Amino acid sequence: MTPADALKMVRDGGRLSRDMAEAVYVHAATEDLEATAKAVRARHATPGVATYLVDRNVNYTNVCITDCTFCEFYRRPGDKEAYVLPKDAMRTKLSELRAAGGTRVLLQGGHNPDLRIAWYEELLRFLTDEFPDIRPDAFSPPEIEHLARLEGLSTRDVLVRLRDAGLKGLPGGGGEMLDDEIRRRVSPKKTMSAEWLRIMGEAHELGLSTTVTMVFGFGEEVRHRCNAFAAIRDRQDLSIARFGRGFVGFASWPLQHESRYGELWGLKKGVKLGAEPDEYLRHAAFARVWLDNVPHMQASWPTMGVDVAARALLASCDDMGGTMMEENVVSQAGSVHASASETALRDAIIGAGFTPRKRDTEYALI
Numbered sequence: 001m002t003p004a005d006a007l008k009m010v011r012d013g014g015r016l017s018r019d020m021a022e023a024v025y026v027h028a029a030t031e032d033l034e035a036t037a038k039a040v041r042a043r044h045a046t047p048g049v050a051t052y053l054v055d056r057n058v059n060y061t062n063v064c065i066t067d068c069t070f071c072e073f074y075r076r077p078g079d080k081e082a083y084v085l086p087k088d089a090m091r092t093k094l095s096e097l098r099a100a101g102g103t104r105v106l107l108q109g110g111h112n113p114d115l116r117i118a119w120y121e122e123l124l125r126f127l128t129d130e131f132p133d134i135r136p137d138a139f140s141p142p143e144i145e146h147l148a149r150l151e152g153l154s155t156r157d158v159l160v161r162l163r164d165a166g167l168k169g170l171p172g173g174g175g176e177m178l179d180d181e182i183r184r185r186v187s188p189k190k191t192m193s194a195e196w197l198r199i200m201g202e203a204h205e206l207g208l209s210t211t212v213t214m215v216f217g218f219g220e221e222v223r224h225r226c227n228a229f230a231a232i233r234d235r236q237d238l239s240i241a242r243f244g245r246g247f248v249g250f251a252s253w254p255l256q257h258e259s260r261y262g263e264l265w266g267l268k269k270g271v272k273l274g275a276e277p278d279e280y281l282r283h284a285a286f287a288r289v290w291l292d293n294v295p296h297m298q299a300s301w302p303t304m305g306v307d308v309a310a311r312a313l314l315a316s317c318d319d320m321g322g323t324m325m326e327e328n329v330v331s332q333a334g335s336v337h338a339s340a341s342e343t344a345l346r347d348a349i350i351g352a353g354f355t356p357r358k359r360d361t362e363y364a365l366i
Protein backbone atom coordinates (compact mmCIF):
# COMPACT_ATOMS: atom_id res chain seq x y z
CA MET A 1 0.00 0.00 0.00
CA THR A 2 1.36 3.44 -0.90
CA PRO A 3 1.07 6.40 1.51
CA ALA A 4 -1.61 7.84 -0.79
CA ASP A 5 -3.60 4.57 -0.57
CA ALA A 6 -3.19 4.50 3.21
CA LEU A 7 -4.50 8.05 3.54
CA LYS A 8 -7.44 7.31 1.28
CA MET A 9 -8.23 4.35 3.52
CA VAL A 10 -8.24 6.71 6.53
CA ARG A 11 -10.55 9.15 4.73
CA ASP A 12 -12.86 6.19 4.06
CA GLY A 13 -12.99 5.42 7.78
CA GLY A 14 -10.01 3.04 8.18
CA ARG A 15 -7.04 3.32 10.48
CA LEU A 16 -3.30 3.58 9.80
CA SER A 17 -1.31 0.56 10.93
CA ARG A 18 2.09 0.77 12.64
CA ASP A 19 3.85 -0.69 9.58
CA MET A 20 2.46 2.10 7.40
CA ALA A 21 3.14 4.88 9.91
CA GLU A 22 6.73 5.75 8.99
CA ALA A 23 6.10 5.70 5.25
CA VAL A 24 3.12 8.01 5.65
CA TYR A 25 4.99 10.28 8.09
CA VAL A 26 7.91 10.72 5.71
CA HIS A 27 6.58 10.23 2.18
CA ALA A 28 2.93 11.29 2.07
CA ALA A 29 2.35 14.40 0.01
CA THR A 30 1.76 17.30 2.40
CA GLU A 31 -1.50 18.28 0.68
CA ASP A 32 -2.79 14.72 0.95
CA LEU A 33 -1.75 14.46 4.61
CA GLU A 34 -3.43 17.77 5.44
CA ALA A 35 -6.63 16.88 3.54
CA THR A 36 -6.83 13.64 5.51
CA ALA A 37 -6.16 15.46 8.78
CA LYS A 38 -8.97 17.84 7.91
CA ALA A 39 -11.33 14.89 7.31
CA VAL A 40 -10.44 13.35 10.68
CA ARG A 41 -10.74 16.78 12.36
CA ALA A 42 -14.30 17.08 11.01
CA ARG A 43 -15.28 13.84 12.80
CA HIS A 44 -14.41 15.36 16.17
CA ALA A 45 -14.73 19.13 16.03
CA THR A 46 -17.39 21.59 14.91
CA PRO A 47 -16.49 22.80 11.42
CA GLY A 48 -15.70 26.50 11.22
CA VAL A 49 -15.05 26.82 14.97
CA ALA A 50 -11.74 26.93 16.81
CA THR A 51 -11.59 27.05 20.58
CA TYR A 52 -9.29 28.50 23.22
CA LEU A 53 -9.05 28.55 27.00
CA VAL A 54 -8.39 31.41 29.39
CA ASP A 55 -6.02 29.94 31.92
CA ARG A 56 -2.80 30.51 33.79
CA ASN A 57 0.32 28.48 34.27
CA VAL A 58 1.72 28.53 37.78
CA ASN A 59 5.07 26.87 38.36
CA TYR A 60 4.85 26.35 42.12
CA THR A 61 8.49 25.37 42.60
CA ASN A 62 11.59 25.26 40.43
CA VAL A 63 13.43 22.87 42.76
CA CYS A 64 14.05 19.55 41.09
CA ILE A 65 16.25 16.50 41.49
CA THR A 66 15.49 14.89 38.14
CA ASP A 67 18.09 16.77 36.07
CA CYS A 68 16.52 16.48 32.61
CA THR A 69 19.30 17.50 30.27
CA PHE A 70 17.12 19.86 28.20
CA CYS A 71 15.62 21.73 31.16
CA GLU A 72 16.67 25.35 31.76
CA PHE A 73 13.95 25.92 34.34
CA TYR A 74 14.92 23.87 37.34
CA ARG A 75 17.37 24.55 40.17
CA ARG A 76 18.90 21.96 42.48
CA PRO A 77 17.88 22.06 46.17
CA GLY A 78 19.81 24.79 47.99
CA ASP A 79 20.52 26.84 44.85
CA LYS A 80 20.27 30.58 45.48
CA GLU A 81 17.61 30.88 42.76
CA ALA A 82 15.51 27.99 44.09
CA TYR A 83 11.94 28.91 45.08
CA VAL A 84 8.66 27.57 46.36
CA LEU A 85 5.79 29.99 45.71
CA PRO A 86 4.23 31.23 48.93
CA LYS A 87 0.46 31.17 49.35
CA ASP A 88 0.17 34.96 48.99
CA ALA A 89 1.84 34.83 45.57
CA MET A 90 -0.56 32.07 44.50
CA ARG A 91 -3.50 34.12 45.73
CA THR A 92 -2.35 37.14 43.69
CA LYS A 93 -1.88 35.04 40.56
CA LEU A 94 -5.27 33.39 40.90
CA SER A 95 -6.98 36.73 41.58
CA GLU A 96 -5.45 38.09 38.37
CA LEU A 97 -6.66 35.02 36.52
CA ARG A 98 -10.17 35.46 37.90
CA ALA A 99 -10.16 39.13 36.84
CA ALA A 100 -9.21 38.01 33.31
CA GLY A 101 -12.19 35.61 33.17
CA GLY A 102 -10.00 32.52 33.57
CA THR A 103 -11.44 29.11 34.38
CA ARG A 104 -8.39 26.91 34.83
CA VAL A 105 -5.04 27.02 36.62
CA LEU A 106 -2.33 24.70 35.44
CA LEU A 107 0.02 23.90 38.33
CA GLN A 108 3.32 22.31 37.47
CA GLY A 109 6.64 22.22 39.20
CA GLY A 110 9.91 20.45 39.76
CA HIS A 111 10.41 17.29 41.79
CA ASN A 112 11.11 19.00 45.07
CA PRO A 113 12.17 16.52 47.79
CA ASP A 114 11.13 18.93 50.56
CA LEU A 115 7.46 19.13 49.55
CA ARG A 116 5.49 16.21 50.96
CA ILE A 117 2.05 15.11 49.83
CA ALA A 118 0.39 17.07 52.67
CA TRP A 119 1.76 20.27 51.10
CA TYR A 120 0.06 19.42 47.78
CA GLU A 121 -3.19 18.49 49.49
CA GLU A 122 -3.19 21.75 51.43
CA LEU A 123 -2.47 23.71 48.25
CA LEU A 124 -5.40 22.09 46.44
CA ARG A 125 -7.76 22.67 49.38
CA PHE A 126 -6.69 26.30 49.63
CA LEU A 127 -7.29 26.85 45.90
CA THR A 128 -10.62 25.05 45.94
CA ASP A 129 -11.82 27.03 49.00
CA GLU A 130 -10.72 30.46 47.81
CA PHE A 131 -11.22 30.01 44.06
CA PRO A 132 -14.08 27.55 43.53
CA ASP A 133 -14.66 29.07 40.07
CA ILE A 134 -11.15 28.11 38.91
CA ARG A 135 -10.38 24.50 38.21
CA PRO A 136 -6.98 23.11 39.24
CA ASP A 137 -5.36 20.84 36.66
CA ALA A 138 -2.04 19.89 38.06
CA PHE A 139 0.97 17.64 38.52
CA SER A 140 1.86 15.65 35.45
CA PRO A 141 2.71 11.91 35.71
CA PRO A 142 6.40 12.45 36.63
CA GLU A 143 5.35 14.64 39.59
CA ILE A 144 2.90 11.90 40.66
CA GLU A 145 5.62 9.26 40.41
CA HIS A 146 8.05 11.46 42.36
CA LEU A 147 5.48 11.93 45.15
CA ALA A 148 4.70 8.22 45.23
CA ARG A 149 8.40 7.39 45.72
CA LEU A 150 8.82 10.08 48.35
CA GLU A 151 5.82 8.86 50.36
CA GLY A 152 6.15 5.13 49.75
CA LEU A 153 2.66 5.07 48.21
CA SER A 154 1.35 3.73 44.92
CA THR A 155 0.80 6.30 42.17
CA ARG A 156 -2.90 5.43 42.28
CA ASP A 157 -3.07 6.20 46.01
CA VAL A 158 -1.34 9.53 45.39
CA LEU A 159 -3.90 10.36 42.68
CA VAL A 160 -6.81 9.38 44.95
CA ARG A 161 -5.53 11.63 47.76
CA LEU A 162 -4.97 14.57 45.41
CA ARG A 163 -8.35 14.09 43.75
CA ASP A 164 -10.02 14.04 47.16
CA ALA A 165 -8.25 17.33 47.96
CA GLY A 166 -9.62 19.01 44.82
CA LEU A 167 -7.52 17.92 41.85
CA LYS A 168 -9.62 17.88 38.68
CA GLY A 169 -7.20 16.95 35.93
CA LEU A 170 -3.70 15.85 35.06
CA PRO A 171 -1.95 17.80 32.30
CA GLY A 172 0.16 15.93 29.79
CA GLY A 173 3.49 17.36 30.91
CA GLY A 174 6.62 15.24 31.00
CA GLY A 175 5.42 13.13 28.07
CA GLU A 176 8.05 14.50 25.74
CA MET A 177 9.01 11.61 23.46
CA LEU A 178 7.32 8.43 24.78
CA ASP A 179 10.08 6.13 23.57
CA ASP A 180 12.54 4.90 26.18
CA GLU A 181 15.56 4.97 23.88
CA ILE A 182 15.12 8.73 23.66
CA ARG A 183 14.09 9.19 27.29
CA ARG A 184 17.20 7.36 28.50
CA ARG A 185 19.29 9.78 26.45
CA VAL A 186 17.64 13.09 27.35
CA SER A 187 15.99 12.54 30.76
CA PRO A 188 17.25 9.25 32.20
CA LYS A 189 15.93 9.89 35.74
CA LYS A 190 12.44 10.77 34.57
CA THR A 191 9.37 8.52 34.35
CA MET A 192 9.75 6.05 31.49
CA SER A 193 7.07 5.62 28.81
CA ALA A 194 5.11 2.68 30.26
CA GLU A 195 4.93 4.33 33.68
CA TRP A 196 3.84 7.67 32.22
CA LEU A 197 1.04 5.97 30.29
CA ARG A 198 0.07 3.72 33.21
CA ILE A 199 -0.35 6.75 35.51
CA MET A 200 -2.53 8.40 32.88
CA GLY A 201 -4.62 5.21 32.75
CA GLU A 202 -5.08 5.47 36.53
CA ALA A 203 -6.15 9.09 36.11
CA HIS A 204 -8.72 8.00 33.50
CA GLU A 205 -10.01 5.34 35.87
CA LEU A 206 -10.39 7.93 38.64
CA GLY A 207 -12.33 10.34 36.42
CA LEU A 208 -9.62 12.98 36.09
CA SER A 209 -9.41 14.87 32.85
CA THR A 210 -6.12 14.50 31.01
CA THR A 211 -4.23 15.64 27.95
CA VAL A 212 -1.21 14.14 26.21
CA THR A 213 1.77 16.01 24.82
CA MET A 214 4.71 15.24 22.57
CA VAL A 215 7.96 17.16 22.23
CA PHE A 216 9.99 16.24 19.15
CA GLY A 217 13.26 17.26 17.61
CA PHE A 218 15.69 15.64 20.10
CA GLY A 219 17.64 14.26 17.15
CA GLU A 220 15.43 11.16 17.20
CA GLU A 221 14.46 9.12 14.15
CA VAL A 222 11.00 8.89 12.65
CA ARG A 223 10.58 5.41 14.14
CA HIS A 224 10.88 6.87 17.65
CA ARG A 225 8.17 9.40 16.89
CA CYS A 226 5.94 6.66 15.47
CA ASN A 227 6.60 4.44 18.51
CA ALA A 228 5.42 7.29 20.72
CA PHE A 229 2.34 7.88 18.58
CA ALA A 230 1.53 4.15 18.69
CA ALA A 231 1.88 4.01 22.47
CA ILE A 232 -0.47 6.97 22.91
CA ARG A 233 -3.13 5.53 20.59
CA ASP A 234 -2.96 2.14 22.32
CA ARG A 235 -3.34 3.76 25.77
CA GLN A 236 -6.28 5.78 24.51
CA ASP A 237 -8.00 2.70 23.04
CA LEU A 238 -7.54 0.85 26.32
CA SER A 239 -8.79 3.70 28.52
CA ILE A 240 -11.86 4.32 26.38
CA ALA A 241 -12.69 0.60 26.36
CA ARG A 242 -12.19 0.19 30.13
CA PHE A 243 -13.23 3.51 31.62
CA GLY A 244 -15.20 5.24 28.89
CA ARG A 245 -12.79 8.17 28.89
CA GLY A 246 -9.26 9.02 27.89
CA PHE A 247 -7.15 11.99 26.82
CA VAL A 248 -9.34 14.93 25.82
CA GLY A 249 -6.64 16.61 23.78
CA PHE A 250 -3.19 16.29 22.24
CA ALA A 251 -0.53 18.95 21.75
CA SER A 252 2.93 18.69 20.24
CA TRP A 253 5.77 21.12 19.76
CA PRO A 254 9.41 21.02 18.76
CA LEU A 255 12.27 21.20 21.21
CA GLN A 256 13.52 24.75 21.44
CA HIS A 257 16.86 25.03 19.70
CA GLU A 258 19.89 24.76 21.94
CA SER A 259 23.03 23.68 20.17
CA ARG A 260 24.67 22.30 23.31
CA TYR A 261 22.13 19.48 23.45
CA GLY A 262 23.62 17.78 20.41
CA GLU A 263 26.99 17.50 22.14
CA LEU A 264 25.39 16.47 25.42
CA TRP A 265 23.49 13.63 23.78
CA GLY A 266 26.42 12.41 21.74
CA LEU A 267 24.69 13.10 18.42
CA LYS A 268 26.66 13.32 15.22
CA LYS A 269 27.58 16.83 14.08
CA GLY A 270 24.91 18.39 11.89
CA VAL A 271 21.95 16.51 13.41
CA LYS A 272 19.09 18.99 13.40
CA LEU A 273 17.30 19.67 16.68
CA GLY A 274 13.85 21.18 17.02
CA ALA A 275 11.80 21.72 13.87
CA GLU A 276 10.94 24.50 11.46
CA PRO A 277 7.28 25.51 10.90
CA ASP A 278 6.73 23.26 7.87
CA GLU A 279 7.93 20.17 9.73
CA TYR A 280 5.82 21.12 12.73
CA LEU A 281 2.71 21.50 10.54
CA ARG A 282 3.28 18.09 8.91
CA HIS A 283 3.85 16.53 12.33
CA ALA A 284 0.60 18.07 13.61
CA ALA A 285 -1.28 16.79 10.55
CA PHE A 286 0.15 13.29 11.01
CA ALA A 287 -0.88 13.41 14.68
CA ARG A 288 -4.46 14.13 13.70
CA VAL A 289 -4.48 11.29 11.18
CA TRP A 290 -2.85 8.78 13.53
CA LEU A 291 -4.63 9.71 16.75
CA ASP A 292 -8.13 9.18 15.41
CA ASN A 293 -9.32 8.41 18.95
CA VAL A 294 -8.24 11.72 20.54
CA PRO A 295 -10.95 14.32 20.00
CA HIS A 296 -9.06 17.61 20.22
CA MET A 297 -5.72 18.87 18.94
CA GLN A 298 -4.06 22.02 20.23
CA ALA A 299 -1.92 24.26 18.07
CA SER A 300 1.26 25.28 19.84
CA TRP A 301 1.55 29.06 19.78
CA PRO A 302 4.02 29.22 22.72
CA THR A 303 6.76 27.55 20.66
CA MET A 304 5.72 28.28 17.06
CA GLY A 305 4.13 31.72 17.45
CA VAL A 306 0.52 32.67 16.89
CA ASP A 307 0.79 32.86 13.07
CA VAL A 308 2.09 29.29 12.60
CA ALA A 309 -0.42 28.04 15.18
CA ALA A 310 -3.19 29.66 13.13
CA ARG A 311 -1.94 27.74 10.05
CA ALA A 312 -2.20 24.51 12.07
CA LEU A 313 -5.92 25.19 12.52
CA LEU A 314 -6.44 24.90 8.77
CA ALA A 315 -5.76 21.16 8.70
CA SER A 316 -5.15 19.42 11.96
CA CYS A 317 -5.94 21.43 15.06
CA ASP A 318 -9.25 22.68 16.41
CA ASP A 319 -7.94 24.53 19.44
CA MET A 320 -5.44 27.29 20.23
CA GLY A 321 -4.77 26.10 23.79
CA GLY A 322 -4.69 28.48 26.73
CA THR A 323 -3.62 32.08 27.23
CA MET A 324 -1.31 30.84 30.02
CA MET A 325 -0.61 34.42 31.30
CA GLU A 326 2.88 33.28 32.20
CA GLU A 327 5.10 30.44 31.14
CA ASN A 328 8.46 29.65 32.64
CA VAL A 329 9.55 26.27 31.32
CA VAL A 330 9.39 26.52 27.54
CA SER A 331 10.30 30.23 27.65
CA GLN A 332 13.49 29.55 29.61
CA ALA A 333 14.46 27.05 26.91
CA GLY A 334 14.47 29.83 24.34
CA SER A 335 10.88 30.38 23.23
CA VAL A 336 9.91 34.04 22.99
CA HIS A 337 6.16 33.45 23.08
CA ALA A 338 5.58 33.29 26.83
CA SER A 339 1.94 34.42 26.87
CA ALA A 340 -0.82 35.63 24.57
CA SER A 341 -3.84 37.75 25.36
CA GLU A 342 -7.33 36.43 24.78
CA THR A 343 -7.72 39.06 22.06
CA ALA A 344 -4.53 37.89 20.30
CA LEU A 345 -5.76 34.28 20.25
CA ARG A 346 -9.23 35.32 19.03
CA ASP A 347 -7.72 37.51 16.31
CA ALA A 348 -5.46 34.66 15.12
CA ILE A 349 -8.46 32.29 15.00
CA ILE A 350 -10.54 34.82 13.04
CA GLY A 351 -7.56 35.47 10.75
CA ALA A 352 -7.47 31.75 9.92
CA GLY A 353 -11.14 31.88 8.95
CA PHE A 354 -12.70 30.31 12.07
CA THR A 355 -15.13 31.53 14.68
CA PRO A 356 -13.37 31.73 18.05
CA ARG A 357 -15.14 30.12 21.01
CA LYS A 358 -13.98 30.13 24.60
CA ARG A 359 -14.02 26.67 26.17
CA ASP A 360 -13.43 25.00 29.51
CA THR A 361 -10.89 22.27 30.27
CA GLU A 362 -13.23 19.54 29.01
CA TYR A 363 -13.69 21.43 25.74
CA ALA A 364 -17.28 22.42 26.54
CA LEU A 365 -18.06 25.80 24.97
CA ILE A 366 -18.54 28.66 27.43
Ligand code: SF4
Nearest residue numbers: 064066067068071110
Ligand atom coordinates in the same frame (compact mmCIF):
# COMPACT_ATOMS: atom_id res chain seq x y z
S1 SF4 B 1 11.72 19.04 33.00
FE1 SF4 B 1 10.65 18.86 34.97
S2 SF4 B 1 11.42 16.96 35.85
FE2 SF4 B 1 12.88 17.55 34.27
S3 SF4 B 1 14.46 18.77 35.35
FE3 SF4 B 1 12.92 20.21 34.54
S4 SF4 B 1 11.52 20.52 36.25
FE4 SF4 B 1 12.68 18.65 36.68
